[in-house]
Amino acid sequence: MSEMFNFSKRISSLKPSPTLALNAKANQLKAEGIKVFNFAVGEPDFPTHKEIVKKAVEALEAGDTRYGPSGGGLPLRKAIVSKLARENSLEYKPDEIVCGMGAKEILFHLFLSLLNEGDEVILTAPCWVSYMDHVKAAGAVPVVVPVPESGPMVNPETIEKYVTSKTKAFVLCSPNNPSGYALDRNELLKLGSYLKAKNWWVISDEIYEYLSFDHPHESIIKLVPELKEKSIHISGMAKGYAMTGWRVGYAAGPKKIIDLVRNLQSQSSTCIPPFIEKAAAWALDQGHDLMQKEIDSLAKRRDIAMELLAKIENVKAIKPQGAFYLFVDVRKALQKSKTLDTSLKFSEHLLNEYQVACVPGEAFEAPGFLRFSYATSVSDLTEGLSRLDQAIRSLS
Ligand SMILES: Cc1ncc(COP(=O)(O)O)c(C=O)c1O
Known part of the structure; x- marks a missing residue:
């Protein structure tokens, strides 16, 4: 051939x-x-909530139909900064935030930005379908911790067996897709104190944060502040705001990695549509109560x-x-x-x-x-x- x-x-x-x-x-x-x-x-x-739709239509009618800035405009990034402070007790600056076409694009660009050939990323089964292929697309190796005998859950003891000198990152998804478990405060503290001693990136995918039914959602990055300098918080509008088709996701983390993710977006999808940014910023200002x-x-x-x-x-x-x-x-x-x-x-x-x-x-x-x-x-x-x-x- x-x-x-x-x-x-x-x-x-x-x-x-x-x-x-x-x-x-x-x-x-x-x-x-x-x-x-x-x-x-x-x-x-x-x-999607009628008011969110209205904000997008108003922005379209007002002519917000051109390219926007890569990685999200300042008003949207400021709305995310306020939301993170208000709802998650996480302090970030607007230049530590990057927005993209859904959390999926953000994660894809993040893995491409973090990983080199042969690096290993620890995922815990059951894990969301795209992590594996994102890691592989970056030339790295997904290392999957199997479902523990007692059923789906994440804990340091099971992870430790899969650690090697090549481990570069760990992905936590809580509340979890597909199993629905959500780590409580004690479980997060235990996992966090294990992770803070490791020389890895922690990717905390919290896209289901609004859908935590038995206890209020807390970010591992807030509970274990030592993790902040090597962690990336991921969330978006899809699940909590019923905005799957709008494609708005974001990451908050150290500026150096956020800059790389933004550069990559500038060479791929370019930006989120500006009329969508307006609607998303309005929704984030209303927050969870909406x-x-x-x-x-x-x-x-x-x-x-x-x-x-x-x-x-x-x-x-x-x-x-x-x-x-x-x-x-x-x-x-x-x-x-x-x-x-x-x-x-x-x-x-x-x-x-x-x-x-x-x-x-x-x-x-x-x-x-x-x-x-x-x-x-x-x-x-x-x-x-x-x-x-x-x-x-x-x-x-
Ligand atoms: C755990 C998890 N992370 C990220 C995503 C991506 O979400 P988005 O629609 O914002 O790309 C999904 C979507 O199914 C998900 O389940």
């Missing part, structure tokens, strides 16, 4: 986002007229989903303290089947035979689990989980 077709080995090794692929398949079935119970999506089911009703409604649905799940035999899930996912352990149930013996195969079977879309644990480096988003209607949840029950019962 001609040399021309020897594409980048690094990029060819990446897989498309499995959650987006599944969502596309569920939508395709829907377009064919088939009712699909779609629990695969990673987004709230409520619309979304309280929706957050309460998600917490109620979590309880309903847990009750429904408890009735299904041979499956279990930790009660999610945050985010909007149930991470269901189906390992025991799958032992009964000779053919549907992996969560990947079982999730395909669920979609094809029961029209239930969920994400298999393989996508999160945690085979044997299935992720269901409960940010759907209660009637869909009830029917969808009843279909899961039927599918589990028919395994033999």
Whole structure:
């Protein structure tokens, strides 16, 4: 084959986002007229607040339609600085903030900026789908700490076994996608005191910070201030403000790394659309309270989903303290089947035979689990989980 077709080995090794692929398949079935119970999506089911939409429309009408500054304009970065001080007790200056097209772009650019060939990044399973491929795209090596025997959780003892001289960074995602655990203050203090003794970067992905149902969200960077000089706080508008399609994410951290991320954006997506910046800054000024009703409604649905799940035999899930996912352990149930013996195969079977879309644990480096988003209607949840029950019962 001609040399021309020897594409980048690094990029060819990446897989498309499995959650987006599944969502596309569920939508395709829907377009064919088939009712699909779609629990695969990673987004709230409520619309963006009307006032936020209005601010964007006003900005468009006022002519905010040109390029904006890379890394976010000063008004948006100031709104983030105020939000971080007010809600997270974190002190940053505007030049320690960078905004991008969603937290995903920010993380991608951050990994490219931090890592060299062969560096290792510790991820704890189950972990969000994109970290692995971002790290690989940067030429570095994702090192995944498997799900502990006792179930999804992060603790220093399990991490330590995976540390090498090449470890360069550690990623914490709490509240966690996909498992919904949210580290409490004591767990964060314990992890933080372990991390502060290490010579690594700490990437604290707090994008689900508004969705912490059992205790108020606290940043590890605030609880263990010694971490601040080597940590990057990540958040965004997608999950807490139901603004997934608007693509606004941000990072706060030491200026040197923030400058690199901004430079990279100036050479890729350039900027966030300025009319979106205006709407995002307004939303951040309102803060958590703007979304309280929706957050309460998600917490109620979590309880309903847990009750429904408890009735299904041979499956279990930790009660999610945050985010909007149930991470269901189906390992025991799958032992009964000779053919549907992996969560990947079982999730395909669920979609094809029961029209239930969920994400298999393989996508999160945690085979044997299935992720269901409960940010759907209660009637869909009830029917969808009843279909899961039927599918589990028919395994033999
Ligand atoms: C843990 C985690 N981090 C980051 C992101 C990216 O969010 P955004 O939509 O802002 O790119 C997601 C989205 O699913 C996520 O679940």
